[in-house]
Amino acid sequence: MDKSVFITGGTSGIGAAMAKLYSSKGYRVAVCGRNQKKFESNFKDTSIDFYQVEVTDLMALKDAIKDFSKNGLDIVIASAGIGYKSKSSIPNYDECRNIFDINVQGVINTFEACTHIFKENGGGKVAAISSIAAFNGLPGAPAYCASKAAVRTYCESMSISLKKYNISVTCICPGFIKTPLTSTNKHPMPFLQDVDTSAQRFVQAIDKNKSLYIFPFLFGSIVNLLGKLPRKMFVFIISRSKMNYTRSYDQ
Numbered sequence: 001m002d003k004s005v006f007i008t009g010g011t012s013g014i015g016a017a018m019a020k021l022y023s024s025k026g027y028r029v030a031v032c033g034r035n036q037k038k039f040e041s042n043f044k045d046t047s048i049d050f051y052q053v054e055v056t057d058l059m060a061l062k063d064a065i066k067d068f069s070k071n072g073l074d075i076v077i078a079s080a081g082i083g084y085k086s087k088s089s090i091p092n093y094d095e096c097r098n099i100f101d102i103n104v105q106g107v108i109n110t111f112e113a114c115t116h117i118f119k120e121n122g123g124g125k126v127a128a129i130s131s132i133a134a135f136n137g138l139p140g141a142p143a144y145c146a147s148k149a150a151v152r153t154y155c156e157s158m159s160i161s162l163k164k165y166n167i168s169v170t171c172i173c174p175g176f177i178k179t180p181l182t183s184t185n186k187h188p189m190p191f192l193q194d195v196d197t198s199a200q201r202f203v204q205a206i207d208k209n210k211s212l213y214i215f216p217f218l219f220g221s222i223v224n225l226l227g228k229l230p231r232k233m234f235v236f237i238i239s240r241s242k243m244n245y246t247r248s249y250d251q
C-alpha cells in the first residue's frame, strides 16, 4: 500500500513543494492551510487532498489528521508558519503574539494530532520546519527567532522521548528559501535557495531519520559559529552586519 504524508501549511512555499515531491514519488498526500483558493491555484489537476484548517485550532487539526489517517499515516510535517511583515526595531506586538500562536502552538498541536495515532500504528515520522533563525536572537525578528528556537528545542526533546514508540522526529532548520514568506523581505538574504531543491533535501533528511537538519550547510555553519561566540561578541557583530534587519525597516 502507498505511504501517506500529511503536511500543515502546504498551500504554498516549502510545504507545497514537499507535497508535490512526495506525490510524484507515489505517496498519498494531504495538505492543510487556511486558504483554499491558494491551494487550488498552486495544485492544478492533482490527487493531493486539502483540509481547510487553522493549525491553532487543535480539534479541527486532530479531526483532519484522523480523517486522513483512515487509509494510513506514515509521515506528518509541520510546515505552517508565519514571519514578520515589518522587521522594525519596535515590533508590532500583536504580530509577535500571532507568530507564537502559529509557529509554536501550531507545532505542538500537530504533534498532538499525530503521535497517538503513530503510537497505535507502531511507529511513524514527524517533522517540523524550524529555521536557522532558531540559533540566535536577530534584531528585527524577536518573536520569529524565539518561536523557531522553541520548535527546535521541542523537537529535540520529543525526538528522544518518542524513540521508544518507533516515532522519529526531524527538525529542519532552513536558511533563506525563495517562497512567498521571503518575497517581501527588504534586507539581503545570503545563500538564498530554490524551494524545489530545498524540498528534495528536506525529504531526504526525513527519510534518513535525521533528528536535526540544517540547510544550506555553509550558512548553517556560520550561524552555528555565531551562536557559540561569547554573547558580547555576537551582539557586536550582529549589530553591524547585514543580519541587522532593522536597518531596512526603521524610518
Ligand SMILES: NC(=O)c1ccc[n+]([C@@H]2O[C@H](COP(=O)([O-])OP(=O)(O)OC[C@H]3O[C@@H](n4cnc5c(N)ncnc54)[C@H](OP(=O)(O)O)[C@@H]3O)[C@@H](O)[C@H]2O)c1
Pocket: 008, 009, 010, 011, 012, 013, 014, 015, 032, 033, 034, 035, 036, 038, 053, 054, 055, 056, 079, 080, 081, 082, 083, 102, 129, 130, 131, 132, 173, 174, 175, 176, 177, 178, 179, 180, 181, 182
Ligand atoms: N522561506 C524561508 O526562507 C524559511 C526559512 C526558514 C524557515 N521557514 C519556515 O518554513 C515554513 C514554511 O514557510 P514558507 O517559506 O513555505 O512560507 P509560505 O509560502 O508563506 O507558507 C506558509 C504556509 O503556512 C500556512 N499557514 C500559515 N498560517 C497558518 C495557520 N494559522 N494555519 C494553517 N496554515 C497556516 C500557509 O497557508 P495558508 O495561507 O493557506 O493558511 C502556507 O501554506 C514556515 O514555518 C517558515 O517559518 C521558511
